[in-house]
Amino acid sequence: MIDYRIDRGGGVPAYVQIVEQTERALRMGFLKVGDKLPTAKEVVAATAINPNTVLRAYRDLEQAGLVELRRGLGTFVTRSLARPGAEDDSPLRRELGDWVARARAEGLERADVLAMVTAALDTHDTAHDSRAPQDRARTKEDA
Amino acid sequence: MIDYRIDRGGGVPAYVQIVEQTERALRMGFLKVGDKLPTAKEVVAATAINPNTVLRAYRDLEQAGLVELRRGLGTFVTRSLARPGAEDDSPLRRELGDWVARARAEGLERADVLAMVTAALDTHDTAHDSRAPQDRARTKEDA
């Protein structure tokens, strides 16, 4: 069962956080087709957000074609976003684990790691002319 | 000069995106103490958001002690968040660049990469009892 963590006061709406965390779990294969999401009540108990907010997020996920809300039954995953390369035992994942361990050991914070990865993605995608590199801030120095 | 990218319709407020992208640039050393942020007018020209929204973000950054708004002059970086390990020529950064290139070559999307990194951070931090692992979704299977 996925376990949502809501960061209040970070400016990102709670329902967006639920949607993003769910999509992340789908990409990682932590959630599979047929899996049940926690009920609104369970999320409320764990996060202290309002059930309506949970349902708002679930509705968004439904419209994205990822889950199905069944009245009286619950909310179920209907589509996977799992990626071959992201598997538990893939070399890619093992190497990333090593890299993260070293980064943390060198004193880098979670936010530093995320900043580095975002920058690395920007650099790579810019160099390879990839489309739609959204959520990106570049500096002229990149040019 | 930092070049903000605003993703409208993603649910994350525009001012939050500016704050986050600025902090990321500070962590990466793309922005240094004394650097000037773009004027509200420049950001407006580049992103089509309202100048008040830009100023709202700059005020947040000022309250965080990262920049200073000097009336008539502009907004200037007053504090760095740069990290030793995150330098341009650090092994950590070079290795990450390689890893990202391979991940992309294997067909992983930007969102897949970010999901993997978030999961790797969660796994590492959980194993090492690190504090405040915000913005995280775990599954019971992690336990």
Place this chain on the structure above:
Amino acid sequence: MIDYRIDRGGGVPAYVQIVEQTERALRMGFLKVGDKLPTAKEVVAATAINPNTVLRAYRDLEQAGLVELRRGLGTFVTRSLARPGAEDDSPLRRELGDWVARARAEGLERADVLAMVTAALDTHDTAHDSRAPQDRARTKEDA
């Protein structure tokens, strides 16, 4: 400006009625790209439903790619559903107008007309093997 009519107590949710009426106006060309939908406040004044309910409908329309909600500005049509054959001066439309006039003159109610059209669509689509004839009730006699 479109003028919504909400039928409370008919069992159909108010936000669904707004969505359907908007889509109908788009198909008929009554609403064109760039047109502004009434503000939530205006709809509230005209229909006595809650602004949140209006926004819920507008959000649905946005996710369907038909309108864009611009904070501080309003809600605007971004895509047309207008059909060539449905134009104001098309023969099809003129003939339908005549037919409706005769049907009403013969004492048929609005609901009778709608029932007849639905049945005619079912009969035609079944005979021509058309796909996805949703919202249809057939009788075995059709077979």
Place this chain on the structure above:
Amino acid sequence: MIDYRIDRGGGVPAYVQIVEQTERALRMGFLKVGDKLPTAKEVVAATAINPNTVLRAYRDLEQAGLVELRRGLGTFVTRSLARPGAEDDSPLRRELGDWVARARAEGLERADVLAMVTAALDTHDTAHDSRAPQDRARTKEDA
């Protein structure tokens, strides 16, 4: 035997769809006094909705004076809504069939046809000052 089609996820409650489809069949004369509605069990088998939902709809139809629930026997039509002009071989119906065939041949979708008919009804009823034109969206341009 009437054959209900339930559109889940369209926002309209399942029991409302059953009621509407039944009324439509009554108006068209597809269902006549004395006819038996399918048992809840049969509807369940055909539509995968819960028997209680079917019974809820039948109870609504009973309260509207259209059917009678006889325990152990089934649900039977007690009142017709059939209209003289809506008969199978009426000119009105034949002409409508032709019109629908042409509309479909010109590429209009089911929803386009329904939108056109609704608009034609609105136009006619507005011009002739008819009562209670519910479920209608008009534009100022109509005036």
Place this chain on the structure above:
DNA sequence: GTGGTCTAGACCACT
């Protein structure tokens, strides 16, 4: 002033 989020609570639909 416009839309956007969130809450608390009522009541409904469905299993």
Place this chain on the structure above:
DNA sequence: GTGGTCTAGACCACT
């Protein structure tokens, strides 16, 4: 007991 709609009202984001 599950999700679904709607409300009233507070507060926020954006123009």
